[in-house]
Amino acid sequence: MSDKPKLLESGPPAKWNRRSAFILAAIGSAVGLGNVWRFPFVCYENGGGAFLIPYLVALLTAGIPLMILEFSLGHKMASGAPLSFFKARKNSEWVGWLMVLVGFVITAYYAVIMSWCFNYLFQSFSLGWGNDPGTFFTEKLLHLSTGPGELGGLNWPLVVGLVLTWVAIYFSIRKGAKSVGKVVLVTVPLPWLLLLILAVRGTTLEGAGAGLNYFLNPDWSKLLDPGVWLAAYGQIFFSLSLAFGVMITYASFLPRKSDINNNAIIISLSNCATSFLAGVTIFSTLGFLAVGSHHTVAGVMESGPGLVFAVYPTILNQLPFWPGFFAAIFFIMLLTLGIDSAFSLVEATSEAWVNKLGLKRTPVLITVCVIAFAFGLLFATDGGLYWLDIVDNFINKFGLILGGLFECIVLGWLYGARKLREYANRDSEIKIGRWWDFLVKYFTPAILVVTFGMDLVKTITEPYGGYPDWALFAGGWGVVAVVFALSFVFMRIRADNNRAPAGEQGGGTGE
Amino acid sequence: MNRLNLPTALILLVSSVAAGTGEPTTTVGPLRPESVTVTPERAARHAERLELVARLGVEGTDLEDSADTLAAIVADVSEDPGLRAAAADLLGRVTVEAAGGEERPQALACALIEAALDGDPGGWTAGYLAELSRGKGGAERAALVVGLMVDERLAEFHRSLALDGRLALEAREAAVGVIGTIEGDWAYETLAELAGDAGLQDGVRVAAVGALAPFGYDEGRAFLQKLARENLSPRLHEAVEEGLATIDRTQHMTPGAWIMFTVGVIILFGGSALFISIALKRGKKHVFSDESDGEP
Secondary structure (H helix, E strand, O other): OOOOOOOOOOOOOOOOOOHHHHHHHHHHHHOOHHHHHOHHHHHHHOOHHHHHHHHHHHHHHHHHHHHHHHHHHHHHHOOOHHHHHHHHOHHHHHHHHHHHHHHHHHHHHHHHHHHHHHHHHHHHOOOOOOOOHHHHHHHHHOOOOOOOOOOOOEOHHHHHHHHHHHHHHHHHHOOOHHHHHHHHHHHOHHHHHHHHHHHHHHHOOOOHHHHHHHHHOOOHHHHHOHHHHHHHHHHHHHHOOOOOOHHHHHHHOOOOEEOHHHHHHHHHHHHHHHHHHHHHHHHHHHHHHHHHHOOOHHHHOOOOHHHHHHHHHHHHHHOOOOHHHHHHHHHHHHHHHHHHHHHHHHHHHHHHHHHHHOOOHHHHHHHHHHHHHHHHHHHHEOOHHHHHHHHHHHHHHHHHHHHHHHHHHHHHHHHHHHHHHHHHHHOOOOOOOOHHHHHHHHHHHHHHHHHHHHHHHHHHHOOHHHOOHHHHHHHHHHHHHHHHHHHHHHHHOOHHHHHOOOOOOOOOOOO | OOOOOHHHHHHHHHHHHHHHHHOOOOOOOOOOOOOOOOOHHHHHHHHHHHHHHHHHOOOOOOOHHHHHHHHHHHHOOOOOHHHHHHHHHHHHHHHHHOOOOOHHHHHHHHHHHHHHHOOOOOOHHHHHHHHHHHOOOHHHHHHHHHHOOOHHHHHHHHHHHHHOOOOOHHHHHHHHHHHHHHOHHHHHHHHHHHHHOOOOOHHHHHHHHHHHHHHOHHHHHHHHHHHHOOOOOHHHHHHHHHHHHHHHHHHOOOHHHHHHHHHHHHHHHHHHHHHHHHHHHHHOOOOEEOOOOOOO
């Protein structure tokens, strides 16, 4: 390579051709499987309807402000996350890499979860999971071994699903914003439509009222519990695709004049509305299952994969008509919900490397996809679920939270919240005031520090999931440590190239 | 935890025999352990076990390695009930500590069922299960313990708790509560059977009504409405009314739930629509463009 800066060799990235393309892509990234399998459970566990109050407060005081922060940075620096951070503050490029790496690790196992969805979709019309979907999931589909120490061989149906997932991801983003803009026209409205169909089906089933009551009946006493408020902030933080570098990357593809603030509000509200709709769908159908089997709704409730791969198929089995049709709708919905979250994470990683190495987009993208696919094979083994569980827990609790915290520190304190606020206000219809600086500099970091501290203490005192120490060190602390180490290593790679501006729109030179 | 010493157990045993004349005659299992001849070996084993249980009872002692021995004590029909209760108490702690595994709960389940079928003079089996169900994740643990028992013996177990002639009413009420935590069709049917059995004490029937209401739904409502028309004691009648109210609360959305539903819809969906309309009406012209019309 010559000494000439390489960033311009690849040419500036394609931009969104419509505002709606950007909004849909960002919504697609934010809305994922967690909206279906995490939000309803968190809501129910933390006061039901009363949880909506801390949830909305968290949305207004952390979700939307952080979204504006990331959009402003990405748009102003017109680069992927690492280069944007570099331009904001020379030595903070590692924060961008940290975000991208966290996203990359998550993509690797997220694609495996989508592979499960593919397998379930193939079984849908015949309800191939039989009368005991829980057993089907763990034994027939996953061939679950006895523990993380027993990896077993590759699970070929999962590998096939994984290949399909990665092919879909590759073709969705191979032309960057241009192809993403087209794909999201389908992958964002479609799951909404399907979710709406399932919500209508769910709320017309016997027992829907019982389920919705569990979901929404407010327990006001919970509002006095600080843990409930932290859960609300955690839910908002995890569900908006913040601190992955995705929103920074997507915003970098925006044209010069873009309404950053209103975009952030629309995307955040739409994400939360989707969660709410998913809650209505899930709980109304859980009510049906509970009434039919003489259980309380809490007795049939599960969160995470157990909800969508064991409990929900049980419900589908009992639907009075067209169970196969609704099963297919459900898993297509999950796939379309998941695919745009997955490819947004890959896009963030690819863009970071395109910026860094100045290579053409296609080879970088293929390399990222192949490496992530290879890493994902670990989770497609018989013991893969255990590793997925461990990695997911640690990378979210420590990688993501710390990424968000450092983001606030670098941008709020070192770069200057005021500068970003003024930039965000420049072309926005809705102006944000100085209160935003306070939220970004003090409030959100404080919440993240408390959350991180509590998670750290809990993880140290109660080994996660009863897994052996070696597994927690290898898949948990180890992965987090490697992600941090690589963030600094990547920052050092060809550091000189970073000085080349890449279509920067608002200035920023690595102050 | 329901600890019993020997004198207490004997008092309970005597009382139960005394009160047993008015009870249904469908006793399952003997009211007291078979009388056994105390041989020197048995006395020595008892002393050894007593020493072991006393030693293990010290707080902080590692119980894991002694779980099998404790289970053997609990399951030994001929052993002193007080000692068995103490051993079961300790065994319960092992179960809690090893909640992730299956070996300990299985050992406990076997011990419990043996004890229950043996007559469970102090009623600590049910008391223990009730205690287990009250702790964190207790319903799952109680369900696990009971679920580990084989079907036929499970039925016997519950019959022994509900229908025998012993006086351990509190324990039986607790056992009924435990059945409630298990939920499901079997639990519902068992509870409905208990609630509807005029031969049982009010306490058991009241407990059964209270336990079935949270998952009774329409079937439970019909059952309780039918029960309400019978000649019930005031206490049971009140329980039935409460049960019906509970069913109404669980089966239909409360006003609070409706309000929060409306709030969610208005703020989240209405908010999205509002800001999208702002974007469409006012922002379109000048907030999504650059000099090169979208392409740099």
